[in-house]
Amino acid sequence: MKKxxxxxxxxxxxxxxxxxMTACGGGGGGEGRGGGNGGEAEGKIAFLMPDRASTxxxxxxxxxxxxxxxxxxxxxxxxxxxxxxxxxxxxxQANAMITQGVKVLVLDPVDSTAAASLVNTAKxxxxxxxxxxxxxxxxxxxxxxxFDNKKxxxxxxxxxxxxxxxxxxxTGGVLMVNGSPTDRAAQLIKxxxxxxxxxxxxxxLASYDTPEWQPSKAQDxxxxxxxxxxxxxxxxxxxxxxxxGGAIAALKAAGVSPFPPVTGNDAEVAAIQRIISGDQYNTIxxxxxxxxxxxxxxxxxxxNGETPEPDATLFDTPSALFVPTVVTKENVKEVIFDGGIYxxxxxxxxxxxxxxxxxxxx
Numbered sequence: 001m002k003k004x005x006x007x008x009x010x011x012x013x014x015x016x017x018x019x020x021m022t023a024c025g026g027g028g029g030g031e032g033r034g035g036g037n038g039g040e041a042e043g044k045i046a047f048l049m050p051d052r053a054s055t056x057x058x059x060x061x062x063x064x065x066x067x068x069x070x071x072x073x074x075x076x077x078x079x080x081x082x083x084x085x086x087x088x089x090x091x092x093q094a095n096a097m098i099t100q101g102v103k104v105l106v107l108d109p110v111d112s113t114a115a116a117s118l119v120n121t122a123k124x125x126x127x128x129x130x131x132x133x134x135x136x137x138x139x140x141x142x143x144x145x146x147f148d149n150k151k152x153x154x155x156x157x158x159x160x161x162x163x164x165x166x167x168x169x170x171t172g173g174v175l176m177v178n179g180s181p182t183d184r185a186a187q188l189i190k191x192x193x194x195x196x197x198x199x200x201x202x203x204x205l206a207s208y209d210t211p212e213w214q215p216s217k218a219q220d221x222x223x224x225x226x227x228x229x230x231x232x233x234x235x236x237x238x239x240x241x242x243x244x245g246g247a248i249a250a251l252k253a254a255g256v257s258p259f260p261p262v263t264g265n266d267a268e269v270a271a272i273q274r275i276i277s278g279d280q281y282n283t284i285x286x287x288x289x290x291x292x293x294x295x296x297x298x299x300x301x302x303x304n305g306e307t308p309e310p311d312a313t314l315f316d317t318p319s320a321l322f323v324p325t326v327v328t329k330e331n332v333k334e335v336i337f338d339g340g341i342y343x344x345x346x347x348x349x350x351x352x353x354x355x356x357x358x359x360x361x362x
Contacts, residue, residue, distance in 0.1 A: 001253040012039055041106070041303035042075025044241045046097035050110040050134070051085040051184075053242055055268055057108070058082065061133075062289040065106070068296035076300065085212040087111040087182070094118045098125055104299045107141075108132045113186035115139075128302040134185035137315040143308055144319040145286035145295045147286045149185040151323060153192025153239070156263040159282050159326050160235050161200040163261050172234040173203040175225055177218050177247050179239040181209035189239045191267070196270040197237065206227050210243050214223055218246030226254045248279050267327060267336065272347050275332055285335050286324035294320055333361050 047065055066078045079097055083090035087110040097105060098121070105122045107129060109115035116139040122129050129141040160174070174197060179186025186209070197204055206229070208221045213281065218238070233256070244264035251259060261281030262331040264271045274280035298308045298320075310318035326337050328345035336342055348356035356362070 014281075016275040020206070035187040037081045041073045041300050043303055044079055044097075044102040044276070045069060045299050045303070046094070046099060046105040047078050047080045047098070048093055048105065048107050049080070049082045050088060050090065051212065052082060052106050053085060053215070054240065054266060056288055061108075061292050064289050064292035065296050068293040069299065072296060072300045073303065076303065081140050085214075087114045090115075091118055094122065098122060098127065102127060104128045104130065104302050106130045106132050106295055106299060107136070108182075109134050109136055111182040112136055113138060113182065127297075128320075130295055130298055130302070131317065133181055133291065135188075135315050135317070137184050140316040142318075143298050143310070144184055144301060144314055144321075145291050145298060146185065146319070146321055147284075147291065147324050148321045149188035152265055152284050153189035153255045154196050154267060155192075155324070157193035157196035157237050157283055159328070160237060160261055160263050161196060161202060163281060164200075164202055164235055169202065169234045172229075172232040172348050173205040173230075174235040174237055175222065175233055175247070176204055176207040177222065177236060177238040177243045178207065178209045179243065180213050182209060183213070186213070186239060191238070193237050202234065206230060209240075210246075213240060213242055215242040215246035215249075218243040219250045220246075222247045222250035223254065226250060226256060231256075233260050235260045235281075238263050238265075238349060240265040241268040242266075244280055244283070245270060245274070248274065252279075267341065269342065269347055272327075272332060272336055272342065273352045275327065275329055276331070276347070276352055276359065276361075278355075282326055284324045284329045285327045285339075285341060286322070287341060290322055294322075329359070330341060333359050337361050 024162055062080050069076050069078050081093040090110050105127050112134055115136045117135050119129050119141055128361045131141040133146050136146055144190045178190040206225050210218045236247045238247050241264040244262050247262050264280055264283035267283045267285040271280055271283045301308045312319045312321050325335055337344060344356060344361050
């Protein structure tokens with residue numbers, strides 16, 4: 001399978017692209033469903049998300065995608081489903097969407113391998129397919145929109161290595177708590193993280209692919225590694241904030257001291273709170289608004305019969321890949337709050353109020 005990347009957009013470029021993309025052209029589109037710009041395109045767009053283990057799909061991806069489609073295309077209707085981590089359920093949902101006559105299918109697959117047949121079925125019906133967040137390597141889609149997942153792995157692990165070096169950690173090693181083994185994006189994160197750790201002086205003590213990204217499974221595995229390695233654990237590379245939360249819960253329950261730094265990814269509210277309190281070392285800020293809105297723009301372009309302009313090619317699929325930002329306690333105010341991702345009122349509640357005050361977050 002050819003895997004070639006011509007270039008990666010930074011967040012600044014991404015925002016300029018998002019602002020500059022043209023919407024549907026003028027003209028009729030039937031009655032507007034969302035008070036958008038009107039436009040030539042009309043039709044149903046399926047938006048299929050993989051699970052609820054991460055809160056982002058319900059709270060951010062879906063509403064942001066819907067809002068942007070409504071803005072760009074008054075005659076478009078978004079049909080949303082979440083597969084709850086079940087690949088068979090997602091297949092059934094896709095089949096139902098095809099029966100309902102969708103013209104574009106936006107897919108974040110539960111199982112990147114199994115989803116190949118889903119993509120083939122949709123394309124065989126003349127439906128345009130956008131893979132979203134997670135790629136489907138075995139079957140090229142019409143477009144892929146995501147953050148650069150391998151880069152995410154590199155960034156969180158490199159940042160952890162710098163922390164361990166600064167703290168003078170010369171013995172012991174790290175645990176790798178990876179994402180789902182059926183998620184190709186998780187494997188890209190793992191590849192990037194593993195390369196960064198392998199290039200350091202800090203060995204990997206053990207590595208685990210967390211089924212369905214479930215925090216409870218990550219917690220159980222880390223608890224077992226604490227029994228085996230104890231104080232040898234100097235850091236934890238967790239692939240997202242859910243698995244980070246599970247790892248941190250296991251470390252706390254075992255009374256591990258000194259507490260090793262734990263990485264994350266997604267900048268969920270709970271993770272930002274843990275960073276402020278010092279329980280989690282870093283996370284990745286990848287504003288979902290960027291990928292959700294870009295995907296909406298691409299979907300409307302495809303409905304209009306246009307060819308979206310990629311900035312990269314991944315798994316033989318024209319792609320838009322955005323570079324995220326590492327967040328630690330040092331820059332959490334600037335990136336998350338000054339950057340408008342969250343309001344202090346969403347994060348600085350209860351026991352976290354004191355930490356926010358100390359960081360000047362208000």
